[in-house]
Amino acid sequence: MPVGINFTKMSPELEQLIQLQHLESAIAEARAHITAHPQRIAEADARLAEADRVVQEASQRLKDAQKARGDSEKDAAIYQGRLTKFKDQLAAVKTNREYTAMQHEIETAQKELGAAEEKVLERMMEIDQLTADLKQAEAAKAAEKKTVDADKAALAAEFAADEKKLAEKTAGRTALVASLEPRLMALFEQVAKVRKGVALSMATRDGLCSICHVRLRPQVFQLVRQNDSVVQCDSCQRILYWVPPPAPTPPPVTIGK
Numbered sequence: 001m002p003v004g005i006n007f008t009k010m011s012p013e014l015e016q017l018i019q020l021q022h023l024e025s026a027i028a029e030a031r032a033h034i035t036a037h038p039q040r041i042a043e044a045d046a047r048l049a050e051a052d053r054v055v056q057e058a059s060q061r062l063k064d065a066q067k068a069r070g071d072s073e074k075d076a077a078i079y080q081g082r083l084t085k086f087k088d089q090l091a092a093v094k095t096n097r098e099y100t101a102m103q104h105e106i107e108t109a110q111k112e113l114g115a116a117e118e119k120v121l122e123r124m125m126e127i128d129q130l131t132a133d134l135k136q137a138e139a140a141k142a143a144e145k146k147t148v149d150a151d152k153a154a155l156a157a158e159f160a161a162d163e164k165k166l167a168e169k170t171a172g173r174t175a176l177v178a179s180l181e182p183r184l185m186a187l188f189e190q191v192a193k194v195r196k197g198v199a200l201s202m203a204t205r206d207g208l209c210s211i212c213h214v215r216l217r218p219q220v221f222q223l224v225r226q227n228d229s230v231v232q233c234d235s236c237q238r239i240l241y242w243v244p245p246p247a248p249t250p251p252p253v254t255i256g257k
């Protein structure tokens with residue numbers, strides 16, 4: 001509904017009903033915002049919790065890789081020890097057969113040591129990558145925290161403004177209702193109840209109800225344009241009012257003609 005309607009030539013009854021509709025709509029809007037507030041806070045918190053979960057997972061993957069590296073280093077140390085022992089024993093062998101067998105053992109131990117050292121290298125590279133991932137996740141979390149803090153501050157300010165608006169509009173409504181004829185109030189409430197809180201509708205210039213878009217009968221449209229009685233839309237039952245088109249502005253004065 002347009003704000004700042006020119007009420008001249010409009011009946012006081014219609015003026016009051018239009019004002020009541022403004023107040024009712026503003027109250028409903030403020031209430032809806034207030035009701036949605038906890039959910040919006042929860043959504044902001046959930047974004048931060050998700051960023052934190054990513055950090056925890058990255059941190060756990062890094063810890064796992066560090067442990068795996070430690071295990072591979074232990075394996076390498078064991079194979080190294082075995083190799084050293086075999087090399088010492090090689091000096092003490094007495095027969096060719098023993099010598100060949102020992103050389104075979106040494107070869108196997110060397111292969112095992114090489115594989116374990118390879119694994120240590122792989123783990124080190126993996127740890128570099130996981131360290132970078134963790135750093136990135138922590139940076140993303142810090143950025144998300146900033147956004148969430150700002151959003152929550154804005155939400156708190158909005159909530160306070162909505163509560164203030166609700167109190168003001170409710171007081172305005174109470175005062176208006178006290179001066180409104182009970183039959184008008186009853187009509188307003190009856191229509192508002194079945195029309196999602198919107199009991200008034202403007203008639204368009206071409207004679208339609210602006211909300212249900214049904215064409216008004218000519219005599220109804222004629223009555224509505226007089227703006228001095230309560231007329232309802234035949235289709236949606238909303239109370240109709242008329243906003244006269246602005247008076248044509250006079251052409252600009254031309255000087256020096």
Ligand SMILES: [Zn+2]
Nearest residue numbers: 209212233236
């Ligand atoms: Zn209608």
